[in-house]
Amino acid sequence: MGPFDRFADARTIETGTTIDADVCIIGTGAAGITIARALANGPQKVVMLETGGLNYDAAVAALGDIDVIGRPYPGGASRLRYLGGSTNHWGGQCAPLDPIVFGPRPWMGDAEWPVDYADLEPYYRAAHKVIGLGEYEYEPAEVLKNTPFAVMDFTDGGPVRTSISRYHRQRFGLAYAADLNAAPNVFVYLYATVTSFYRGDTGDAATHVTVATLAGNSFTVRATRFVLATGGIENARLLLDSNGQQAAGFGNGSGLVGRYFMEHVAYANGVVVPKNFKPGFDVYFDEQRLDDPTGDDVRIRAHLTLSPEATRALEVPRFRAELRRYSELRLALKHVRDFNFGFGDVWDVMQEPGAIWDALVNGEPPPDVGAFILANYVEQIPNPASRITLSSTRNALGQHIAAMDWRLTRADEDGIKLAHRVIAHEIGRSDFGRFRYDMLEDEDAILDGAYGGFHHMGTTRMGTDPKASVVDTDCRMHEAPNVYIAGSSLYPSAGWPNPTLTLVALAARLADHLKEEVARDG
Amino acid sequence: MTAKRKGPTRRAALGWLAAGASLLTGRVAAAPASPERRLARLAGSRRAAGRIGRAYLADRGGADLSALMAEIEARTALSSDAVMRLSPDALAARLAVAKREDFERRDTVAVEGWVLSGTEARLCALATLV
Ligand SMILES: Cc1cc2nc3c(=O)[nH]c(=O)nc-3n(C[C@H](O)[C@H](O)[C@H](O)COP(=O)(O)OP(=O)(O)OC[C@H]3O[C@@H](n4cnc5c(N)ncnc54)[C@H](O)[C@@H]3O)c2cc1C
Numbered sequence: 169m170g171p172f173d174r175f176a177d178a179r180t181i182e183t184g185t186t187i188d189a190d191v192c193i194i195g196t197g198a199a200g201i202t203i204a205r206a207l208a209n210g211p212q213k214v215v216m217l218e219t220g221g222l223n224y225d226a227a228v229a230a231l232g233d234i235d236v237i238g239r240p241y242p243g244g245a246s247r248l249r250y251l252g253g254s255t256n257h258w259g260g261q262c263a264p265l266d267p268i269v270f271g272p273r274p275w276m277g278d279a280e281w282p283v284d285y286a287d288l289e290p291y292y293r294a295a296h297k298v299i300g301l302g303e304y305e306y307e308p309a310e311v312l313k314n315t316p317f318a319v320m321d322f323t324d325g326g327p328v329r330t331s332i333s334r335y336h337r338q339r340f341g342l343a344y345a346a347d348l349n350a351a352p353n354v355f356v357y358l359y360a361t362v363t364s365f366y367r368g369d370t371g372d373a374a375t376h377v378t379v380a381t382l383a384g385n386s387f388t389v390r391a392t393r394f395v396l397a398t399g400g401i402e403n404a405r406l407l408l409d410s411n412g413q414q415a416a417g418f419g420n421g422s423g424l425v426g427r428y429f430m431e432h433v434a435y436a437n438g439v440v441v442p443k444n445f446k447p448g449f450d451v452y453f454d455e456q457r458l459d460d461p462t463g464d465d466v467r468i469r470a471h472l473t474l475s476p477e478a479t480r481a482l483e484v485p486r487f488r489a490e491l492r493r494y495s496e497l498r499l500a501l502k503h504v505r506d507f508n509f510g511f512g513d514v515w516d517v518m519q520e521p522g523a524i525w526d527a528l529v530n531g532e533p534p535p536d537v538g539a540f541i542l543a544n545y546v547e548q549i550p551n552p553a554s555r556i557t558l559s560s561t562r563n564a565l566g567q568h569i570a571a572m573d574w575r576l577t578r579a580d581e582d583g584i585k586l587a588h589r590v591i592a593h594e595i596g597r598s599d600f601g602r603f604r605y606d607m608l609e610d611e612d613a614i615l616d617g618a619y620g621g622f623h624h625m626g627t628t629r630m631g632t633d634p635k636a637s638v639v640d641t642d643c644r645m646h647e648a649p650n651v652y653i654a655g656s657s658l659y660p661s662a663g664w665p666n667p668t669l670t671l672v673a674l675a676a677r678l679a680d681h682l683k684e685e686v687a688r689d690g
Numbered sequence: 691m692t693a694k695r696k697g698p699t700r701r702a703a704l705g706w707l708a709a710g711a712s713l714l715t716g717r718v719a720a721a722p723a724s725p726e727r728r729l730a731r732l733a734g735s736r737r738a739a740g741r742i743g744r745a746y747l748a749d750r751g752g753a754d755l756s757a758l759m760a761e762i763e764a765r766t767a768l769s770s771d772a773v774m775r776l777s778p779d780a781l782a783a784r785l786a787v788a789k790r791e792d793f794e795r796r797d798t799v800a801v802e803g804w805v806l807s808g809t810e811a812r813l814c815a816l817a818t819l820v
Pocket of ligand 1: 362
């Protein structure tokens with residue numbers, strides 16, 4: 169299809185056809201493509217099934233409609249269904265999860281991962297290359313050395329740290345389609361929507377999936393191993409909708425498929441005025457280009473986070489405080505309210521007596537009075553009642569679309585409030601500046617003001633206990649030994665970073681596992 | 691005036707500069723010394739401290755100079771005598787410590803949403819009263 173002569177258009181495949189594969193990868197987003205590339209040019213026949221084509225197609229996009237039955241959510245806008253998946257419009261913002269996220273955190277409920285940071289570290293490095301993020305370096309002093317940017321100085325043994333996100337908007341489809349096309353063992357089928365998993369008469373293993381297209385034809389793909397990589401909502405939806413043999417869905421004896429749907433809870437509601445505003449703080453407001461010889465067009469941005477020690481002591485979710493340039497107009501529109509004094513007044517009373525006069529005598533202009541808005545991205549507390557289920561509405565292929573019941577609880581609200589309070593307090597304590605806390609005390613209003621980041625996590629969680637998780641540490645379904653899952657649906661908890669770097673790392677790890685398994689078992 | 695202690699030339703320059711600048715900015719100018727005035731001068735410019743101080747007093751429900759002074763003295767462990775005796779720099783340093791300790795002890799006040807140290811807010815209030 170198009171410039172990729174070996175890609176097949178599934179709409180032309182005769183109904184009733186059966187395609188055989190060693191590994192069948194469903195979905196060509198960040199996760200699916202990472203695994204396919206790792207298996208490319210190897211001995212296994214890899215079949216990739218992608219619901220979309222090479223570009224956006226409204227009819228295909230509508231197959232992924234979402235019935236929002238919980239908190240408001242811009243469902244449809246949050247995913248793209250064509251080669252490359254949602255990386256066709258993602259922001260490219262990446263950071264690894266902190267080691268603390270993987271371990272037990274009793275205050276976060278069911279948040280523990282069955283793997284730790286050390287297990288993932290080599291794969292984070294591999295994922296860095298796949299995404300094109302440059303050097304695997306997140307230590308602020310290292311990243312910012314030899315740049316004009318300044319670290320906000322909250323040191324002094326306090327709980328606030330600077331953390332770094334790196335950015336590269338790798339469009340996985342554009343970047344890697346040629347590799348897939350060139351690999352003789354990889355077969356990509358576009359416009360191929362998987363509609364259901366099936367088992368044989370004996371055993372738990374999946375035998376095949378059914379595939380349908382909007383042209384009306386349908387066929388079957390049989391494989392030794394399957395990798396489900398259709399995104400954090402669709403992974404759960406497809407398993408639930410594969411209910412021809414078991415009413416609860418495929419591999420859902422635990423009843424956990426679709427549960428624990430999590431987002432990063434974003435809440436913008438405060439203003440910070442630093443005592444000494446430095447132009448180098450720009451790195452906290454916007455992505456800034458980094459001169460990184462190991463990566464092309466790598467950008468960085470700094471945030472405020474809490475130290476692991478403080479996170480434990482205060483029992484807060486992980487969060488990052490993002491700073492944005494203060495816009496008087498924006499805030500005025502948000503808070504139609506008269507203030508008797510402004511941030512310039514607060515800045516004035518913070519100054520050392522005489523500082524302004526000293527500056528004048530020395531011939532220096534007084535420092536800038538800068539201000540910025542603070543928005544926290546707070547990790548949601550894992551909650552089985554927050555979930556993806558099947559809607560009674562069906563799409564054009566007759567599949568039940570996903571019903572999204574995203575729920576936040578009082579505990580999440582406490583987390584949001586605490587995150588703001590800690591930062592507000594620490595800004596004053598460290599004499600970095602002062603904070604205006606614009607948060608409303610009314611619980612509903614706080615939760616109303618919170619929104620997500622298009623990060624769909626937790627719906628097929630990873631764990632060692634089959635009663636408490638959907639896949640094991642190898643990302644293999646507990647209830648189907650030849651079905652693996654890739655994507656952020658695996659996350660038992662979310663940390664503060666955006667999810668894609670970790671899901672690409674897990675996909676690279678899964679690819680290694682598949683290679684080892686095939687070498688061992690055939 | 692409350693300039694930091696620097697070399698004599700600097701100080702002389704600051705003298706006339708501050709006099710002129712106080713006309714322009716409304717920063718509290720020299721007046722008969724009293725502990726209240728000495729402390730109020732360290733709150734910031736008259737205009738800024740005044741605005742914040744008035745908002746704080748409105749929240750507090752009234753202005754009682756002696757109560758404010760008592761609270762400031764208690765929190766900073768400074769007697770009126772000490773306030774009169776210490777140099778502006780030394781006084782400012784003591785206030786800076788008190789403000790920081792306020793945050794540590796969570797002795798903060800919210801004035802129109804701003805999280806200020808209790809001492810800071812009380813100093814602003816003082817500036818509106820003297
Ligand atoms: C606006 C926006 C901005 C974002 N910004 C960031 C960011 O800055 N940083 C970050 O880390 N993350 C970001 N994300 C999230 C990021 O896009 C996802 O984490 C990432 O794309 C997930 O990769 P994936 O491979 O699991 O799923 P996807 O990229 O969603 O790919 C899934 C693929 O499966 C296909 N598919 C779905 N159903 C079927 C089916 N039944 N049969 C066959 N194929 C199917 C889809 O068409 C798609 O190609 C953003 C998302 C959005 C929407």
